[in-house]
Amino acid sequence: MQNSYKRVDAHLSSLGYCSRSEAKKFLKIFQVRVNGERVFDTNKKVYHNDIIIDEIVLDPETLTVLMHKPSGIICSHDDVGVLIYSLLPERWQKRNPKLSTIGRLDGDTTGAILLTDDGALNHRLTSPKSDISKLYEVTLAQPLKGNEAEIFTSGTLILRGEKKPLLPAKMNVISESVVHLEISEGKYHQVKRMFAAVGNKVTALHRVSFGKYSIENLAIGEYKIL
Template sequence: MLISKLLKRIRIFMKRLDAFLSSLGYCSRSEARLFLRLNTVLVKNERVFNPSTKVNHCDVLINSEPLDAEKLVIILNKPSGYICSHNDAGKLIYSLLPLRYQNRNPKISTIGRLDIDTTGAILLTDDGELNHKLTSPKKDVKKIYEVTLQNPLKGDEKELFFSGEVILNGEDKPLKPAFLKQINSNLVHLEIVEGKYHQVKRMFAYTGNKVIKLHRLEFAGFRVDDLKDGEFKILENDKI
């Protein structure tokens, strides 16, 4: 009885090879047979050509490399000029990813957004549950921005933002406390736990100042210090 239950559980995690290849963006299901001829696909170290072969994800190698993870989490150093959308015209952030990542089903989406002129750390994933958790206002996910200002600080911004009393134009509730660290008179690091529309720009507009450059240093504890503009890396599950 125990063995039959184990075998049943193993079968639950098995599915057709062409279904794996399609969902992970390697090829469409109709292209799978050709893909298997053009690439060396091993299942338990035996080459396969039949796209209907039932497999476990961990048993498959493609050209000596394991299959991409079933759920991807990516950190990317977003350059200026790229849009965090699937539908808008212009340069889309997803074009910075390999084509097979762009073809995954479900699609990879950004966790939150950065404005077209804002640079820096952004996470992308096809894990809908994780995306929801990290964008939920209840989770207080930390974000740190480097902010370049048009005018010098007045001197009271740190206390003002930390007070939790700032109500932005068009809002009916005050912002949660934010932490400002002054680098010089026109450059600050600002830590917030919300993600309201254009929040950082609107916070400094509230003080009569203007943001002329905005770079996100950190999101949810992840930084892009080791990544050039447009570069990305896959985050391991144990780090998320």
């Protein structure tokens, strides 16, 4: 766990509690204590783990969050619409560096997504070499033909516009038009394109888990710090 040593106003601004210019006012309004002693000097250098605000410990220096993403929410900082970051506490939206999603889910896709301000972690988990398992519940427009699992498991399926075949994917049938699909890649619209390649269309897509992180205990729109 990080425990940086820097000015009080630097701690507060990097974690989104206030800007540096607002720090003096913040210290007057809120009881900011270091080792039990109230602090009013924004220049005072302290360790992150020693700071308490109104009897509550500071947010972590690096933050990673698991969210149950609702439909209609956009995984972007810049696009028009309801952005995923708007579902988080206001101060988390002001953190520096910014929180970013680890990969993306389409606007109409629901389920497990991670957000972090740890750039190294984000890069590691989105790298093509990461081999992170993602489990999806897929609802289809047409009943299954029966050969989809064999095709997906074979490791020979080449998506339109691609040159290399996909890695093997596991499919479990839930009903004639609902399946669980486990993939370890993250190509653009991969699940939708996989079913398009076998003559079907995805009508609803829900990510049940990302790696070891499942949202089974999170309601739609809820999140938790990892």
